[in-house]
Structure formats: C-alpha cells, structure tokens
Amino acid sequence: MARIAVITDPDTGIGFKLTGIDVYSAPSYQEAAGYIERFLKNKEYEIVAYSEDYSGEMPESLRRKLEESILPVFMAMPSIQSWREGERGEEYITRVLQRAVGSYIKIKR
16 A cells, blocks of 8 residues: 655644544645655655645746656645635646556546
C-alpha cells in the first residue's frame, strides 16, 4: 500500500488525521516548503498532497520539480473554496493520477 502524506493548514489536517494519513501541519508556505523539499530528497512517501494555497508563493523552479517528480507523486489539493466553485478538483486529481499510473482513471460519484 502506498504511503501518503498531506501538507496542509492545521484545521484541514484534522480531517485527514482521522483517516490515518500522515499529516504535516504548515500554517505558512515557508513551513510547507521545508516538508516538500524533505519529501523530494528522501522519498519516504509515494504520494504527497499539499494545499493549493501554498502554490501562489511557490517558485517556478520548485513547481517544475514537483510536476516532474515520479516518486513521490505530488498533487496540489484544491482548497475548500475551489471545491465549491465547480468540478475543477476532480479534473486535477484525474490528470495527476493519469500521469502517475499511465492510463486514464475516471472518478465516479
């Protein structure tokens, strides 16, 4: 089974902790960047999800590294606000899974 980590704000992290996923609370982008760099180097997780709220401050060079990473697979989780605005979150997750797995995966409701 793949090891999964989530990097998010402390409030959102509580819900993920209930599922048994390893959660790293990062109230700021600077703290999140530290975790991201660590996971890029030591590859202790297969999947790392991080809050898309951190993307605005992320340098293009780091964003490119995350997109090119095969292990772990990094994916920005849409914020609660963007989930309410439409289906964008599911489309993003489908695209990331397609890149990681190598085939199209349809998310059913």
